[in-house]
Amino acid sequence: xxxxxxxxxxxxxxxxxxxxxxxxxxxxxxxxxxxxxxxxxxxxxxxxxxxxxxxxxxxxxxxxxxxxxxxxxxxxxxxxxxxxxxxxxxxxxxxxxxxxxxxxxxxxxxxxxxxxxxxxxxxxxxxxxxxxxxxxxxxxxxxxxxxxxxxxxxxxxxxxxxxxxxxxxxxxxxxxxxxxxxxxxxxxxxxxxxxxxxxxxxxxxxxxxxxxxxxxxxxxxxxxxxxxxxxxxxxxxxxxxxxxxxxxxxxxxxxxxxxxxxxxxxxxxxxxxxxxxxxxxxxxxxxxxxxxxxxxxxxxxxxxxxxxxxxxxxxxxxxxxxxxxxxxx
Numbered sequence: 153x154x155x156x157x158x159x160x161x162x163x164x165x166x167x168x169x170x171x172x173x174x175x176x177x178x179x180x181x182x183x184x185x186x187x188x189x190x191x192x193x194x195x196x197x198x199x200x201x202x203x204x205x206x207x208x209x210x211x212x213x214x215x216x217x218x219x220x221x222x223x224x225x226x227x228x229x230x231x232x233x234x235x236x237x238x239x240x241x242x243x244x245x246x247x248x249x250x251x252x253x254x255x256x257x258x259x260x261x262x263x264x265x266x267x268x269x270x271x272x273x274x275x276x277x278x279x280x281x282x283x284x285x286x287x288x289x290x291x292x293x294x295x296x297x298x299x300x301x302x303x304x305x306x307x308x309x310x311x312x313x314x315x316x317x318x319x320x321x322x323x324x325x326x327x328x329x330x331x332x333x334x335x336x337x338x339x340x341x342x343x344x345x346x347x348x349x350x351x352x353x354x355x356x357x358x359x360x361x362x363x364x365x366x367x368x369x370x371x372x373x374x375x376x377x378x379x380x381x382x383x384x385x386x387x388x389x390x391x392x393x394x395x396x397x398x399x400x401x402x403x404x405x406x407x408x409x410x411x412x413x414x415x416x417x418x419x420x421x422x423x424x425x426x427x428x429x430x431x432x433x434x435x436x437x438x439x440x441x442x443x444x445x446x447x448x449x450x451x452x453x454x455x456x457x458x459x460x461x462x463x464x465x466x467x468x469x470x471x472x473x474x475x476x477x478x479x480x481x
């Protein structure tokens with residue numbers, strides 16, 4: 153069986169995870185909605201839509217509630233919801249990476265249970281998290297993407313309860329839907345790349361990922377599909393976004409060689425909400441690694457009205473959230 157996506161998931165307080173067919177993504181400049189289904193046994197996207205937000209309406213950060221203008225964001229979400237034919241009682245919620253904090257935690261002694269593992273991780277991160285770790289929502293997973301409490305090393309995503317609860321309560325009060333699944337953008341961009349990794353014969357190779365968002369940059373490295381490096385940081389709005397992205401990639405490349413013993417990256421997958429092809433070309437030229445973007449239409453079998461000429465690139469992480477949990481790569 154193929155390995156599961158890197159993140160098991162950031163769970164809501166539900167007893168068991170849900171996999172709804174509609175996903176909603178909050179960004180600092182817009183809200184996106186996608187709906188998925190099946191066609192001849194294969195997952196497809198049947199609807200994509202987005203609604204812009206005024207500047208400052210959403211401030212993506214891990215420290216305090218993100219939604220700053222409740223009325224403006226609610227109006228945008230209602231418009232999206234009303235235009236969608238699918239209105240389930242549960243939806244998937246996709247947050248930007250900077251809404252949470254991600255750490256690589258190594259435990260001195262293996263945990264005896266899942267609850268013991270969480271407590272040990274909380275103790276290790278207590279001084280690294282600038283809010284009450286006891287009130288945070290934690291999800292941990294190994295490099296291969298599984299939840300194994302007995303493992304020594306864990307990737308841990310820490311989500312401030314104030315941040316999570318605001319999003320969940322906002323969605324519930326605005327459109328009457330619960331958040332059955334909550335996850336982060338870059339991990340689902342990486343999940344969608346699994347198909348290209350499989351088809352390109354890269355399963356046993358080293359792969360680099362770049363996700364340039366509107367106001368943040370995330371980079372990651374996998375070796376034989378194991379997540380070995382991840383970093384996300386906010387962008388400085390006064391400086392060139394591309395230049396900041398390239399400046400973030402460079403030390404990650406050095407880490408790959410110096411700390412991970414990397415010899416040669418087989419591929420770099422690049423995602424950007426705009427000018428993705430140009431950024432991909434720049435990454436290939438500057439860092440001498442074959443680079444490519446993910447073409448959404450080749451994965452999803454899109455079946456929706458494209459008469460509005462909507463750009464598909466911004467929907468890549470949201471598509472990854474919906475599609476990769478319906479198919480094994």
